[in-house]
Amino acid sequence: MPRWGMIIDLNRCVGCAGCQIACKAENCTPLGVTFSWLDSQEIGTYPNARRVAVPMICMHCEEPECEKICPAGATEKREDGIVTVNPDLCIGCKSCVVACPYGARYMYEKATTYFPSGRTPFEKLFDGRHSAGTVLKCDFCLHRIEEGLRRGLTPGKDREVTPACVINCMAKARYFGDLDDPESEVAQLNSRATVFPLKPECNTRPKVTYGGYLLKK
């Protein structure tokens, strides 16, 4: 069983928000729901200051706070490590939204559209994709991964079954694959001393890690 993970190289990232929009297009997430998004922080003081773009996503923690707190058993860390929400079980209590240290969960209160005039033809293609009244979050483009495994392809290597934010990144700053496969790019990069998780003090053991600049605590 693979254990999926991602590494984001902050030195390569140019802060274009392409990951955020690639995710929008892949998953048709509703207005205000961004499974993948771009944060940034400034480090240093003038003139030795810079802004570091920090692409964010669900960290797919090994010890997910969201799973622990979910009263309905809707949130689950799968055997392959992907943290999912089962919309049939989710009761919309928002405990997980509060519990997630990374702000990666969104309560989708009621069905919305981007434009007041109604759904675009694009949005109509995704009928039934997201259930109002439930919590939505990144699932590492699970539909692509599952499709890949069905067809004998390798997520992280084969473009069409790799998460959308990874394949489209204009600076090639994102890497995805099986953390337990020593041959995979992510496993090799993850073994470097300079790779770090966000908010290690939360002891959530994220499977999304970062390289490049050191960030503020």
Place this chain on the structure above:
Amino acid sequence: MSLRKAEKNQQTQADEKWSVSEGTWISSVCSMCYGGCSIKVKVVDGVVRKIEGNSDSPLGNGRLCAKGTSGIMTLYDPSRINYPLKRTNPEKGKGIDPGWERISWDEALDIIAEKMKKIHQDEPRKLFCMGTTTCASMMRNSVRSFTVSFGTPNFFSGGGGLHCGNGAHQVAGQTHASWSIVPDFDYCNYVIYFGASKGHAAGHAGNTNAQLSSDARSRGMKTVVVDPIGFQGAAAKATEWVPIIPGTDTALAIAMVNVLINELGIYDAEFLKYKTNASYLIGPDGKYVRDTASGKPLVWDANAEEPKAYDDPAGDLALEGSYEVQGVKCRPAFELLKEHVRKYTPEKAEEITKVPARTIRRIAREFGEAAQIGSKIVIDGHELPYRPVSTIYFRGAQGHKNSLYACIAIDMLNFVVGAADMPGGTLGFCPAGLGHPETNRPAFYPKAGLDGLLVTGIWMSPHTPYPIREPAQPRTMGLGEMFPFALSSPFMVSSDQEEMWEKIGLPYRPEMILDHGSNPIMSVGNDETVINSVKKIPFIVISELYLNEFTDFADIVLPDTCYLERLESAPNHPPILNHPAGMGRWGWPIRQPVIKPLYERRDFAEVLLELAKRIGISSNYFATLNLMQGIESPYRLEMEGDYTWEEVCDRQLKSHFGEEKGLEWFKKHGLISWPKKAEEVYWRAFTKARAPIYWEFILTAGEKVEPIAQKYGVDFVESYYRPLPEYNPCVSHEVKDPEFDLYGIYYRDIMHTNSFTMQNVWLDEASTRDAYIYYINLNTSTAARKGIKDGDWICLESVKGRKVWGKANLSEAIHPEVLAVAGCTGHWSKDQPIARAKGTFFNALLEIDYEHASPVNLNMDNCVKLKVYPSAPEDKGGVERA
């Protein structure tokens, strides 16, 4: 149990419309900016489901930025124009409803053609055409071709050129035979960016350059970025950010040349002798000493101790010394350069730029040492000079009165160390191509022209940047004849246009605007001036995606197709605009409609063909299309022919790639690609063409411009017409009132292109999450001094009393004397509900007149001195913080 349920969910998802296996991929080319990256678009049941980069193409290598992917929401935006519209309210003004009435295409074309026919018979120059740089290939290949065939010289691309390119593009053409310049990322070790963001921004080959710059950064390339702001673009990724006062880059660059050649003695003598005019002998009048018989500029053969024509075989060319030739005392141009730059000491430059002299000396030394002058590298079997250093400029450095000299001075650093178009150095975007191996087409190569200087192999307009136009009495609206270094002119919409036209006796006034996608009311300068100017024009036709601030003044509005509904056979041609430089592969993709145009939207290229037919200028139009698109026999468009746009595209493709590879082949395959050669990428090593480091033709142009200017009472400013670059201040630098103590500038955020992407709902969502885009950004210490807190409403007021409002964002990564706003935010059109009232309309602060334009190339000055204070806004131009 829940695992089984999740699996069941997945099984169901596999059959959904949005699943991985559904739909068909169609190859095309993005046009959310002028970068022209190759895309693949997935269509499910006639609906666009996804846009990704095309991994078969070197133009993006399968990667795509936020704008590119967001095109879905531009395609399906309910605010798009879907039908031709006719104005019913004759009164025009800001905020006045035009009273749009839907009409048929036939009626619209009848009205337009009738008007144009009259103008064509009466005085074609009364037509004034516009295009947008967002659709740069279309602007060159269709709109400008149409303009030429109609017989009018009056063309305008709004803020395009005036802000970003009258210096940058013209100088790149004169020195690198290309539209823009970029580091040779594959080999470069040390790069200095002056107000540029190539590899970290939208535009010119954006996706490929982002990968190349990231590779270079990971490899350890040092990036020094000279820029007033450090929170975005290349500066945010820099090894070293060097904050500078806006508009002073020239002084810094000249001081660095001074340090290199006078303090350190670092220069590439071989390169200067044979690849530039550094050895040309200059007489006491500042001009070339020419051979009396041939008229050729002379050089001094140091071995034979005699003068020779520049292109005669010579033992060794002198770069220094004093000589007497044909009874005239003269010195090599390089000697004059050495002497000229001495006055720009690092200490003097520090006073102007506020960059410490020790930093200037250190960077110059690092740059000179990293150049490894004398070293070689073998590429593709050719031994070539290896110069892994680069300096580049763009909008930030060149967008000022001193535009021309800024580009010349910054680029001179490349020439001093021999890094221009050599491995590791500064490359033009693909100025040399030997063609596809099967057809040897399209072929273009820079060559030596008048006085041995570089002439482009291919260019964006029919007139090449060198030799420059002969100065003459102006007869165009933009007065370009009097400003031979200008590409675009503010007089098309300026506050002093009527005064200028009266002075030069312009024998006509514009009567009609035909615009494809440009919104000059937002893109040039303050809207009041542009509105006063366009209001005088009786008939305005605009083909647009959205109703906007400019369509409020139109008489007919045509529903344009967006790039996903459009056909173009040459979206990346000429490659000097947006094809990735460096070794690798050539790519020639087509842009094709991935779905039929929705509603009654119509491709403007088809509209122009139809208008040409109705006006009776088709034969002219076909001739121009043949020329601009490079269509050769037997595929040339016949003068008496009648062609659809598809047929024109088919002929162009067959002309370049052979009978088998027409439009049908390209629709199926998406693109053709072939390997680049070292003779193409590093063309300078393979040609005798020389670049100017002594700009004699600026001096001689000035001598011709001065009497014309004097005759018509237009100011001639001599300090802009010297053969070696000088620092000339901006208007903002001369403001003495201490209340106006900050420089206002705008920046181009990577998420946006010009003004139209502000209406994209996904990009707006991302911009709302961004801490900077919809804010006025200023340094934390400056804000504290003025009592401004993060998130406060503030007012920016110019010396001329123009005001805008916005919310403050405090940053450490900005020069304390500078305020920065993301360009083209702050729409006010009610027809763009997503874009409306987001951010601050910076351009409202910019004056549009001769005083605020370069006296040599008419580039507008884009910085303004401001007074800043907390203020409850009268008309809030921003949004609540997300």
